[in-house]
Amino acid sequence: MDAVAAIVRSDSRRALATLIRILGDIDLAEESLQDAVAQALDHWPRSGTPENPVAWLITTARNKAIDRQRRRVLETRYSESQQDLAENARVGDLAEENMEEAVLDLHIQDDLLRLIFTCCHPALARPVQTALTLKTIAGLSVAEIASGFLVPVKTMEQRLIRAKRKIADAGIPYEVPRPADLPERLEAVLSVVYLIFNEGYASSGDGKLIRTDLCKEGIRLARMLVRLFRGEPEVSGLLALLLLQHSRHRARLDVEGQFVALDQQDRRLWDAGMIAEGQSLVEKALHQKRPGPYQIQAAIAALHCQALDPQKTDWPQIAELYAALERRQPSPVVTLNRAAAVSKAEGAQAGLDLLATIEDLADMRRYQYFHSVRAALLRECGRTSEAIAAFEQALLLTRNPSERNFLMVQIKALRAQDLAG
Amino acid sequence: MLYALLIYQAEDFTEAYSESEQAEVIAAHGRMQEEAKSKGQFVGATKLMPTSSATTLRAKDESVGVIDGPFAETKEQFGGFYLLDCANLDEAMEYARQLPHAATGAIEIRPVAYGEVVTPNEATGIGTEQYETLT
Numbered sequence: 001m002d003a004v005a006a007i008v009r010s011d012s013r014r015a016l017a018t019l020i021r022i023l024g025d026i027d028l029a030e031e032s033l034q035d036a037v038a039q040a041l042d043h044w045p046r047s048g049t050p051e052n053p054v055a056w057l058i059t060t061a062r063n064k065a066i067d068r069q070r071r072r073v074l075e076t077r078y079s080e081s082q083q084d085l086a087e088n089a090r091v092g093d094l095a096e097e098n099m100e101e102a103v104l105d106l107h108i109q110d111d112l113l114r115l116i117f118t119c120c121h122p123a124l125a126r127p128v129q130t131a132l133t134l135k136t137i138a139g140l141s142v143a144e145i146a147s148g149f150l151v152p153v154k155t156m157e158q159r160l161i162r163a164k165r166k167i168a169d170a171g172i173p174y175e176v177p178r179p180a181d182l183p184e185r186l187e188a189v190l191s192v193v194y195l196i197f198n199e200g201y202a203s204s205g206d207g208k209l210i211r212t213d214l215c216k217e218g219i220r221l222a223r224m225l226v227r228l229f230r231g232e233p234e235v236s237g238l239l240a241l242l243l244l245q246h247s248r249h250r251a252r253l254d255v256e257g258q259f260v261a262l263d264q265q266d267r268r269l270w271d272a273g274m275i276a277e278g279q280s281l282v283e284k285a286l287h288q289k290r291p292g293p294y295q296i297q298a299a300i301a302a303l304h305c306q307a308l309d310p311q312k313t314d315w316p317q318i319a320e321l322y323a324a325l326e327r328r329q330p331s332p333v334v335t336l337n338r339a340a341a342v343s344k345a346e347g348a349q350a351g352l353d354l355l356a357t358i359e360d361l362a363d364m365r366r367y368q369y370f371h372s373v374r375a376a377l378l379r380e381c382g383r384t385s386e387a388i389a390a391f392e393q394a395l396l397l398t399r400n401p402s403e404r405n406f407l408m409v410q411i412k413a414l415r416a417q418d419l420a421g
Numbered sequence: 422m423l424y425a426l427l428i429y430q431a432e433d434f435t436e437a438y439s440e441s442e443q444a445e446v447i448a449a450h451g452r453m454q455e456e457a458k459s460k461g462q463f464v465g466a467t468k469l470m471p472t473s474s475a476t477t478l479r480a481k482d483e484s485v486g487v488i489d490g491p492f493a494e495t496k497e498q499f500g501g502f503y504l505l506d507c508a509n510l511d512e513a514m515e516y517a518r519q520l521p522h523a524a525t526g527a528i529e530i531r532p533v534a535y536g537e538v539v540t541p542n543e544a545t546g547i548g549t550e551q552y553e554t555l556t
Contacts, residue, residue, distance in 0.1 A: 123510055170532055172423045173509035181511075 001083050007053055008040045013342035017111035023065050024060075026164045032068060054108065112137065113228050114174045120312065121172045121187045123322035128163045129192050130199075135160055137224075138217050149199065150212050158306050186229070190294065192340040193221045197242050209259060215246050226281075233285035237295030241284065243278035244301035247271040253365035258402030263310040275305045296325045332358045333367075340373050346378035368397035372407065379410075384418045423464065423533035425512040426503040430526030431496060432471050446521050453519040457505055464504035472498045497526050504533065 012033055036057050049270040050056040119132040127149075134140045134148070144158035163410025166172070176184040197218025200211040222239040229235045251269035254260050282298040300321045307313040322338035335358050355374050364370040373391035388411055395407045438446065450466075459462035472491035479486055491498065507513040510530065517528045 121510075123514075170530075171424075171509045171513075173511050175509070175511070177511065186481075 004049065005041060005045045007049060008037055008057075009139075010059055011053045012037050014054050014108050014112075015061065016136060016139070018058055018108055018116040019061050019065075020115055020136070021111045022062060022115065024174070025168065028065050028068065029061070032061040032065035033057065035064040052195055053193035076395055087388075093157075109228060112224070113176055116225075116228075117176055118167060118172055118174050120192050121167075121168055122185075122188060123172055124166065124377075126192070126195070128159060128166075129188070130195055131156060131159055132163050133192050133221070134196065134217065135350035138221060140217065144213070148211060158415070159322055186232070189225065190234065193218055193225065194238060194242075194294075196221065196281070201245055206226075209257065210253060211366035212249065215242070215249065217288070218242055219246060227336060231288075233288045233290050234292040234294050235282045236285040237292060237298045240278040241294050241301055243274045243281070244298060244305050247278065247305060256402070259400070262304065267310075275302075276393075278302060283365055291324070291328075293325060293329045296328070297319050300325075313344070315341055319345045331362050332364050332370075336367075336370055336373060337363070339377075343377050343380075350378040351377045352381065363390070366397065368394045368403075371397065375410070379414065384414055388414050422507060422509070424505050424510075424512065425519075425531045425533055426505065426506050426517050427499060427529040427531060428501050428503075428520070428522045429497040429529065430500050430522050432498050432500070435500070436471075439536065449519060449521050451491065453516060456519075462506045464506055466501070467501045468501035469499065471500075472533060528536075 015036075016029060016033055019033055023029045023032070039060055040053075044050070052212065067146055116133065116137055119136060120244070122128045124132065130143055131149070134145045135142065140148070142156050142160065143153050145152040149156070153161075176182075197215055200214025200216075200218060202209065219239070219242045222235070222242050225235050226239050248262075248265065248270050250271070251265035251267065252260055265303060278298065279302045282295060282302050285295050300318055303314050303318050303321075319338060319341035321333060322341050325333045326338055335354065339351045339354035342354055352374070355370070355377070358364050359374075360371075371390050371394035375387045375394060378384075378387035378390055391407055391411045391414070395404060398404050398407060446479060454463060454466065475491040477488040477492050479488060503516070505513060505516055506517070513530050517523055517530055520528060522528055
């Protein structure tokens with residue numbers, strides 16, 4: 001019974017995208033698929049699993065959808081206009097026409113691809129894109145998505161209802177964009193997957209700091225994209241980046257559940273399998289000589305993962321990669337990371353010089369890590385009182401208790417040193 | 422599906438157009454309209470007079486008040502619209518991108534709720550003049 005339920009569950013995920021395309025309506029597709037799943041759970045244990053479960057689910061759900069449409073027409077016969085009747089009948093015809101092709105050819109991969117672009121359409125707001133992607137592509141329940149993003153279930157329900165209404169009303173197509181728009185639209189899809197992963201990697205909520213479930217969904221989605229966009233180096237770059245980041249998850253938290261800095265982590269806890277896969281993916285991608293931000297970030301993560309001892313980290317190359325990333329995607333946060341790498345490669349003063357180029361930006365003045373990185377470099381240069389002031393500035397901006405504690409320890413040590421000196 | 426492309430632009434900006442800028446804007450509209458017409462997707466277009474000519478009726482103390490001016494004082498003003506018959510939002514966005522106003526102002530795309538659109542009345546000729554000057 002459990003085995004059947006598992007098959008039904010995974011196959012129904014694959015059936016949904018095709019149903020949405022055939023029926024042209026997410027709600028109708030979800031409802032009729034639920035009906036079909038219920039029937040499968042009832043029939044399959046008795047009569048055996050059909051030869052092609054996905055096709056069975058699609059056909060059954062399609063028939064359920066037509067029943068639903070007929071019922072809707074009957075229910076509204078007296079209140080709706082003749083025109084609506086004609087339109088409802090048309091949905092049935094269309095479904096009939098597309099059905100054979102869908103079941104015969106099982107263009108499921110293509111349908112998934114169409115649906116991803118619909119979910120990540122620029123006419124939908126980013127939080128809506130991520131929620132829709134998790135719901136229709138990853139097959140998560142509303143409750144799971146709501147807990148992932150730490151919002152009430154009711155809020156997430158409303159968000160999804162509004163999104164589906166917008167797709168239907170605004171006529172957002174179920175189509176792969178034209179080649180001219182593809183790079184930009186693919187970028188949106190990649191950033192949605194990255195965002196889902198990142199929400200798990202460093203959770204913004206008050207609960208757990210790492211949400212493994214969201215990380216895993218991000219990786220699963222990235223894997224699917226790699227299958228769909230074979231050979232697209234940025235897609236492989238994204239999967240590589242996620243694997244390499246996630247490979248460290250067991251070492252990133254201490255026994256009290258607080259973050260452990262990269263150079264303090266027990267590297268024996270890193271997942272060697274994930275690292276190997278990530279490294280091979282990023283190497284193959286870079287061979288295509290079409291580098292992009294995800295490949296570069298993956299290459300940086302790969303260099304960190306390669307060093308079994310933090311002292312052996314290849315900082316000059318990491319600094320160079322950050323410079324390449326900065327040229328492509330200029331942002332003060334990238335500059336900050338480059339400054340940290342440069343200081344390891346060339347010394348603290350070189351890092352401080354770089355930081356001076358971004359210290360007037362309001363975003364940096366509000367950013368705790370800018371101040372803590374700067375403080376550490378000032379300390380290295382022996383500028384103790386300035387270092388104390390910078391650590392204090394970082395402390396003002398930090399809420400996380402373990403990070404606050406770390407900063408207070410640094411300040412105390414520097415004060416003692418200052419008095420002694 | 423019918424889409425309305427609602428064009429918003431700061432009036433002081435459009436009033437300051439040089440002759441060549443004006444000609445460029447008109448040419449962009451011309452190209453877009455030509456494409457939409459050749460594909461049978463053009464339904465109609467209207468340019469409005471500036472908001473200095475606007476009169477607004479609005480509820481006031483349980484009656485209807487008359488205000489000299491537009492619906493809202495905003496940085497950009499609603500200046501005109503297109504009605505196009507497009508397969509989906511992407512196609513409507515593609516037409517909107519051809520107009521310069523998306524770069525200098527804003528274009529809101531809204532699906533039309535009812536399929537019925539008023540076109541020039543051939544028998545009476547009402548609306549023909551406006552229709553022709555704009556199309």
